[in-house]
Amino acid sequence: xxxxxxxxxxxxxxxxxxxxxxxxxxxxxxxxxxxxxxxxxxxxxxxxxxxxxxxxxxxxxxxxxxxxxxxxxxxxxxxxxxxxxxxxxxxxxxxxxxxxxxxxxxxxxxxxxxxxxxxxxxxxxxxxxxxxxxxxxxxxxxxxxxxxxxxxxxxxxxxxxxxxxxxxxxxxxxxxxxxxxxxxxxxxxxxxxxxxxxxxxxxxxxxxxxxxxxxxxxxxxxxxxxxxxxxxxxxxxxxxxxxxxxxxxxxxxxxxxxxxxxxxxxxxxxxxxxxxxxx
Amino acid sequence: xxxxxxxxxxxxxxxxxxxxxxxxxxxxxxxxxxxxxxxxxxxxxxxxxxxxxxxxxxxxxxxxxxxxxxxxxxxxxxxxxxxxxxxxxxxxxxxxxxxxxxxxxxxxxxxxxxxxxxxxxxxxxxxxxxxxxxxxxxxxxxxxxxxxxxxxxxxxxxxxxxxxxxxxxxxxxxxxxxxxxxxxxxxxxxxxxxxxxxxxxxxxxxxxxxxxxxxxxxxxxxxxxxxxxxxxxxxxxxxxxxxxxxxxxxxxxxxxxxxxxxxxxxxxxxxxxxxxxxxxxxxxxxxxxxxxxxxxxxxxxxxxxxxxxxxxxxxxxxxxxxxxxxxxxxxxxxxxxxxxxxxxxxxxxxxxxxxxxxxxxxxxxxxxxxxxxxxxxxxxxxxxxxxxxxxxxxxxxxxxxxxxxxxxxxxxxxxx
Numbered sequence: 133x134x135x136x137x138x139x140x141x142x143x144x145x146x147x148x149x150x151x152x153x154x155x156x157x158x159x160x161x162x163x164x165x166x167x168x169x170x171x172x173x174x175x176x177x178x179x180x181x182x183x184x185x186x187x188x189x190x191x192x193x194x195x196x197x198x199x200x201x202x203x204x205x206x207x208x209x210x211x212x213x214x215x216x217x218x219x220x221x222x223x224x225x226x227x228x229x230x231x232x233x234x235x236x237x238x239x240x241x242x243x244x245x246x247x248x249x250x251x252x253x254x255x256x257x258x259x260x261x262x263x264x265x266x267x268x269x270x271x272x273x274x275x276x277x278x279x280x281x282x283x284x285x286x287x288x289x290x291x292x293x294x295x296x297x298x299x300x301x302x303x304x305x306x307x308x309x310x311x312x313x314x315x316x317x318x319x320x321x322x323x324x325x326x327x328x329x330x331x332x333x334x335x336x337x338x339x340x341x342x343x344x345x346x347x348x349x350x351x352x353x354x355x356x357x358x359x360x361x362x363x364x365x366x367x368x369x370x371x372x373x374x375x376x377x378x379x380x381x382x383x384x385x386x387x388x389x390x391x392x393x394x395x396x397x398x399x400x401x402x403x404x405x406x407x408x409x410x411x
Numbered sequence: 412x413x414x415x416x417x418x419x420x421x422x423x424x425x426x427x428x429x430x431x432x433x434x435x436x437x438x439x440x441x442x443x444x445x446x447x448x449x450x451x452x453x454x455x456x457x458x459x460x461x462x463x464x465x466x467x468x469x470x471x472x473x474x475x476x477x478x479x480x481x482x483x484x485x486x487x488x489x490x491x492x493x494x495x496x497x498x499x500x501x502x503x504x505x506x507x508x509x510x511x512x513x514x515x516x517x518x519x520x521x522x523x524x525x526x527x528x529x530x531x532x533x534x535x536x537x538x539x540x541x542x543x544x545x546x547x548x549x550x551x552x553x554x555x556x557x558x559x560x561x562x563x564x565x566x567x568x569x570x571x572x573x574x575x576x577x578x579x580x581x582x583x584x585x586x587x588x589x590x591x592x593x594x595x596x597x598x599x600x601x602x603x604x605x606x607x608x609x610x611x612x613x614x615x616x617x618x619x620x621x622x623x624x625x626x627x628x629x630x631x632x633x634x635x636x637x638x639x640x641x642x643x644x645x646x647x648x649x650x651x652x653x654x655x656x657x658x659x660x661x662x663x664x665x666x667x668x669x670x671x672x673x674x675x676x677x678x679x680x681x682x683x684x685x686x687x688x689x690x691x692x693x694x695x696x697x698x699x700x701x702x703x704x705x706x707x708x709x710x711x712x713x714x715x716x717x718x719x720x721x722x723x724x725x726x727x728x729x730x731x732x733x734x735x736x737x738x739x740x741x742x743x744x745x746x747x748x749x750x751x752x753x754x755x756x757x758x759x760x761x762x763x764x765x766x767x768x769x770x771x772x773x774x775x776x777x778x779x780x781x782x783x784x785x786x787x788x789x790x791x792x793x794x795x796x797x798x799x800x801x802x803x804x805x806x807x808x809x810x811x812x813x814x815x816x817x818x819x820x821x822x823x824x825x826x827x
Contacts, residue, residue, distance in 0.1 A: 293555055296532070300524055300559075317558075327518025328546065328563040338556030 148175050148211045148243040151203035155239035155254060157390045158196060159224040162217065164368055164388070164398050165192040167361035171217040172270045173250075175243075176210050183273045184217065189403035190358040191274055192365070200394050211243060213267040215250055223263040227256040243267070276401045282377040285312035285350055287319050288343035289334065291369045291386070297321055297332040298363045301356070305329075307405055308356050312376060313349035319374075323356075342371065352380040352404040362386075365398040380404035512565040514547065522549045522561045532557070575683045575698050580676035581648035582609055586641045588666040588673050594634055595660055604702070605656040609646045609677070612638045619653050619702075642672055652677050653702035654684050662686050662697045680704040 152158055165171070165184045172183040179197040186192075198204040227237050240253040249264040301308065302325035309322040319334040319341070336344040362384055366372065369386035376382055384400040523529060535552040541562075551559040594616055598605060604619035617633040620626045638644040666673045666688050676685040681703030688695040 293557060296528060297557075297559075300521070302521060325521075327515055327521065328561065330521075330562070331558075331560040333558040333560070335556035335558070340555045340557070 145244050146205075146242045147207040147245045148241070149203065149205040150175075150180070150201045150239075150241040152200070152239040152241075153202055154236040154391060155224050156236065157200055157392065157394070157396075158239065159221060160368060160390065161194045161196060161388060161396050161398065162221055162224070164365040164386075165194045165361075166217055166221065166364070167192065169216055169218050170214055170268075171220075172212065172214050172273055174210065174212050175206055177206060179204065182217075185271075185274060186358060186361075188274060189355075191276065191401045192361065193399045193401075195397040195399070197394075197396070200390070200396065211245075212270045213243065213246075213250070214270040215265055215267050219265055220250075220252075223252050223254070223261075223265065226254055226261050226263070227259070274401075276381055276383075276403075278375075278377055278381055278383050278401060283375045283383075284348060284378055285346040286343065286373065286375045287312065287334075287341060287346070288371060288373045289319075290340045290342060291366055291372050293334065293338075293340035294372055295363075295366055298366055300332075302327070302330055303356065303360075305356055307353040308359050309351060309353045310374070310376070310382065311349070311351040312346050312374070314346045315349070318344070318346070343373075350376055350380065352376060352382065354382055354402045355405055358402050359400070362400045365400065369398070512547065512567060514563055514565045518563045522551070522559075522563070575676075575685055575696075577676045577685050577687065577696075580678040580682075580685070582646045582650075582677040583643065583674065584614070584641045584645065585643040585672050585674040588663055588671070590636070590640055591673060592663050592667055594636065595656065595663065597634055598632055598656060599630075602656050604653050605659065606651050606653040607677070608651040610649050611646055614638075614641075614644075614646075618656075643674075648679070650680060652680055652684055654699045658697075658699055659686075665695070677701075 162171075162182060165182065168184050168186055170184070174181045174183065177198065179195065179200065182194045182196075184192045224237075224239065235257060237254055237256040242251040242253075244251075247267075249266050252261075252263040252265070254261045254263065301321075302323040304325035304327070305323035307324065309320075309324070311317060311320040311322065313319075317331070317333040318336040321332040323330050334341060336346075365384075365386045365388070369388050371387040373385040373387075374382070375385070381404065382400075382402045384402075386398040386400075388396045388398055390396060529551075532553040532555075533551050534554060537548075537550040537552070539548040539550070540546075541548060544562075545564055546562045547565050549561040549563065551561075553559060595605070598618055602618050604621075606615075606617050606619045608615040608617070614636045615633055616636065618629075618631060620629045620631065663673070666686075669688060669690070671688045671690050674687040674689070676687065678684075680701055682701065683698045684701050686697040686699070688697075
C-alpha cells in the first residue's frame with residue numbers, strides 16, 4: 133500500500149501509528165463530540181479516547197477501540213496530546229464530506245511524540261494528502277469520579293424515541309430536568325420555557341425501554357446549553373444509557389455503529405445545575 | 412403585466428369609470444380601518460375530509476377560543492375511499508362555562524411541531540384547562556408508551572368581534588389558493604402592503620408604496636389577473652383596496668394546506684376585506700383591515716379633470732415603442748393625469764397599530780397642479796404612462812397610490 137511504503141523510514145520514531153481503511157469511522161464519531169475547538173487525545177493499548185470539555189462541568193468522550201483500526205501500534209504505554217479538533221475534522225474530510233459510493237478515504241495517523249505535530253496521510257482514489265497538525269500540551273481532563281457502583285438509577289433506551297424528544301425540546305428553557313423514579317413518571321424529561329413547561333414521560337413498560345433499573349426517585353436539572361451538543365451523538369447512535377449517581381452527575385452513553393457495523397462508544401458527563409434555593 | 416404572459420390587452424372592452432362610480436366608492440368610507448384580524452370557527456360537522464393531515468390541521472384550528480359550553484360527545488367519521496375510520500371526540504365542559512383565552516401561537520406550535528411525527532406517533536390528544544394555575548394542558552399520548560405533556564400559560568382575552576358582513580360586500584371572488592399564492596410570490600417578502608384594483612374583467616395586484624419619496628427608489632410591481640383565472644368573479648364596484656400582504660400570505664398558507672378555495676369579499680376602501688375558507692366542517696373567516704382613502708374624497712372634489720388618472724394597464728397596450736421613444740426625451744408627452752396625491756400628506760400611523768390608522772385631511776397646495784414643471788426626469792418603464800390616455804382605454808379603476816414618476820407641462824395639450 134502506498135501509504136505504508138511512504139512512511140516506513142519514520143515508523144521507528146513514531147510512538148503512535150494508526151491505520152484506518154475508512155477515515156469516516158473516525159470522523160463521524162469525532163463530529164458527535166465536537167462542541168469545543170480543542171480535544172485531548174489519549175491513546176492506550178485499548179484504543180483511542182478523544183475528550184472534549186466545556187465549562188469544567190461537561191465532558192464528552194469518544195472511544196474508538198484498537199480493533200477498529202487496521203493497524204494500531206503504540207510504542208509507549210500511553211500517549212497523550214491536545215489538538216484542534218475542528219482542524220482535524222477538516223483534514224479528515226479533506227476529500228469532501230460526502231464521498232462517492234464505494235469510495236472511501238484511507239487514513240494513516242502518525243505521532244512522533246511530545247512537541248511533534250500529528251501527521252495524517254489521507255488517500256482517496258490514488259490522491260494522497262499529507263496534513264501536519266500542531267499538537268499542544270494536554271490539559272488534565274476532569275475526573276468525574278463516576279463509578280458504576282455509585283449509580284443510583286439507570287435506564288437504557290432505544291435512541292429512536294429519545295431523538296424525537298430531543299428534537300422537540302423547548303430551547304427557551306435554560307435547563308433540562310431529568311426525573312428517574314421507580315414509580316410514576318419513571319423517566320421524565322422536562323423543560324421550562326417561555327411559554328410554559330413540557331414533560332416527556334417514558335413508561336418503564338415501553339418497548340423503547342430496554343433496561344429499567346431505578347432505585348430511588350431523583351430529579352436533577354442540567355444546563356440545556358451543556359446537553360444540547362449530545363444530540364449529535366444521539367443522532368448517530370442506536371441505544372442510549374442514562375445513568376445518574378448519588379450526586380446527581382449524569383452519564384449518557386451512546387452506542388454507535390459505524391459503516392462496517394463495528395461498535396464505538398460516546399459518553400457524556402454532566403454535572404447537575406446547583407439550585408440556589410435549596411429547600 | 413398579466414399573468415400567463417398576457418401582456419397585451421385590447422382596450423375598449425370595458426367602460427371608463429365614471430365620476431359617479433367613484434363617488435359611490437368613497438361614500439361611506441370611514442376615516443378609520445375596521446376590525447382586527449380574527450379567525451373564527453363557526454360550525455362543526457360530523458364528517459371530516461378524508462385526509463389525516465387535514466384532521467390535524469383542524470385540531471390546530473379548533474382551540475381558537477370558541478368553545479361550546481356543555482357536555483357533548485361527538486363522533487367523527489373519516490372516509491377515505493371505501494375505508495371508514497371513526498374517532499371519538501369528547502367535549503366535557505361544565506355547563507355555564509364560557510371560557511375564552513389567548514395563547515401565543517408559537518407556544519401552541521411547539522406542541523404540534525412536526526406534522527409527520529404527529530401522524531406517525533400520536534394516538535390521542537387531550538386538551539385540559541386548569542383554571543387555578545391558569546394553564547391549558549395539552550397531553551399527547553404517543554406510541555411506545557411515550558406521553559408528552561405541555562402546560563401552556565394563557566392570558567385572558569376579551570371577546571374580539573370583527574364588524575363585517577360578507578353578504579353586503581360589493582365585490583366577491585373565489586380562487587384556488589394556488590392562484591393567489593402564485594400571485595404574491597412575485598412580491599418581495601419585506602413588502603408590507605399590497606393593493607388590489609378591481610374591474611369587471613380584471614384584477615390588478617400591485618405593491619403599495621407609502622411615501623412619495625420612496626416611490627422614486629422603490630421597485631414597483633404590478634400583476635394582472637383575468638376573471639377566468641378565478642372560480643368566481645363578481646365585481647360590482649370598481650375600486651382599489653389596500654391591505655397587509657404579510658397577513659395575507661399567512662392566510663394563503665393555511666388555505667393552501669387545506670386545499671380549499673379562498674373566497675374574498677371586498678367592499679369599499681376602509682371596510683375590512685374578508686377571506687373565507689369553508690368546507691363541510693370548518694369555516695374560517697379572516698378579516699383584514701384596509702386602507703381607507705380620505706384622499707379619494709379630496710380628489711373627487713377637485714373636479715373631473717383631476718380624476719383622469721392613467722389607465723393602470725397602459726403598459727398592456729400596443730405602443731411599447733412609443734414608450735421607449737418617449738423615455739429618451741426628457742420632457743415627454745405625459746398623461747393628463749394630475750400628480751399622484753402626495754401620501755406624505757397623511758399622518759403616518761404609529762406602527763404597527765395598523766387597525767386604527769387615520770388620515771389627516773390636511774390640504775396640500777399645488778399637488779395636483781398640472782402647470783407644475785416636471786421635477787423628476789426619471790420615468791419607469793413599468794409605470795407612468797407617457798402616452799396620452801385615449802377614450803378607448805380600458806376602464807380606469809380608482810387608483811389611490813399613483814406610481815407615476817413624473818408629470819409634464821405638455822400633458823394638458825394632449826389630454827383627451
